[in-house]
Amino acid sequence: MRxxxxxxxxxxxxxxxxxxxxxxxxxxxxxxxxxxxxRYEVGEPLHSIGDRTTGVxxxxxxxxxxxxxxxxxxLGGNATQAQFGGIAISNCLPxxxxxVVAHTAKASCPVPQLGRVRGKGETAASVDTDSEILGxxxxxxxxxxxxxxxxxxxxxxxxxxxxxxxxxxxxxxDGNASKGTLDVVVHALAYRNEVQA
Numbered sequence: 001m002r003x004x005x006x007x008x009x010x011x012x013x014x015x016x017x018x019x020x021x022x023x024x025x026x027x028x029x030x031x032x033x034x035x036x037x038x039r040y041e042v043g044e045p046l047h048s049i050g051d052r053t054t055g056v057x058x059x060x061x062x063x064x065x066x067x068x069x070x071x072x073x074x075l076g077g078n079a080t081q082a083q084f085g086g087i088a089i090s091n092c093l094p095x096x097x098x099x100v101v102a103h104t105a106k107a108s109c110p111v112p113q114l115g116r117v118r119g120k121g122e123t124a125a126s127v128d129t130d131s132e133i134l135g136x137x138x139x140x141x142x143x144x145x146x147x148x149x150x151x152x153x154x155x156x157x158x159x160x161x162x163x164x165x166x167x168x169x170x171x172x173x174d175g176n177a178s179k180g181t182l183d184v185v186v187h188a189l190a191y192r193n194e195v196q197a
Contacts, residue, residue, distance in 0.1 A: 018043025019150075019157040020087050020143065022108040023183065025115040031062040031085050035102040039092045040064040044157055045143050046107050047082035062105065068142040068160065070169035070190035084169060084190040085109070087117060112188035116173065119143070122158040124180045133175035133182070136161060140168035141184055159184055 020043050031046050040046065040063075047069055050059035062085040070084035086107030093103040110117055121127035122144045127136070142160045149156030159172070159182045169190030174183040 019155075020045065020117050020119040022087050022089075022110050023116040023118050025111040026086075026108045027111070028089065028106050029086060029109050031088075031105045031107045032060065033063070033092070033100065033103050033105050034061040035100060037061070037100045038064045038066065039100055040088050040105070041154070042088055042091060044088050044155065045069060046085035046088055046105065048085055049082050062107070064155070065143065065157075066145060066147070066155075068145050070186070071142070071165070072167045072169050072187060072189045073192075083192060084186060109191075110186050112191070113171075113185050116183040116185055117143075117159075117170070118181050118183050119157060119159045120180050121161050121175070121182050123161050126161040127175055127180050127182060128177055130177050133177055136172045136175065136182070139163040139172050140166060141170040141172050141182075142168045143170070 018041075033040075045065040046062040047065045048057075048059055048062045050057035065082065067082070069082055071082070086109035088105055089108045090106040092105070093101050109115075127133055140163045144158045144160045146156040146158070148154070149158075159170070160168075161172075161182070169187045170184040171187065172182055172184050175181060
């Protein structure tokens with residue numbers, strides 16, 4: 001019983017650190033993680049960097065998104081763009097530290113243009129009033145990656161508030177000024193990293 005309580009508390013603490021969470025309509029999908037991949041936490045985005053030039057992917061695993069993501073590739077394909085794989089809802093294996101072993105992660109994948117992902121705004125001062133949030137609704141966005149921005153020195157994912165590209169795969173649809181959070185929906189093309197002409 002004591003072991004169960006300790007595991008429960010550890011999982012509860014891990015969920016409290018979530019940078020991003022999926023709200024509403026979503027599907028949980030398996031995502032294969034290769035051995036020795038970068039460790040991820042619950043609430044962090046996963047993506048795949050495969051090339052489907054001939055229709056067959058050259059990479060069939062997912063990794064922690066260590067860039068601002070998702071970006072929709074231009075028609076004609078761009079192998080440097082990543083295929084959004086959802087928000088991790090299971091822990092990396094092994095759970096604590098050590099070399100990551102090959103395993104299947106669970107990721108919550110929001111239904112395109114319907115399911116929401118919620119996270120803190122990249123710049124708190126840009127989302128602390130309702131009028132500021134109103135001005136952001138409809139803008140394109142990305143999950144902003146900060147390699148050492150979390151309070152524990154690890155990765156931090158927030159939602160970009162300053163749109164500069166129409167190829168960004170998220171759209172801001174709502175927010176909460178008192179909590180400094182934004183809600184975004186994922187564009188369907190973000191689930192593909194390239195499309196050949």
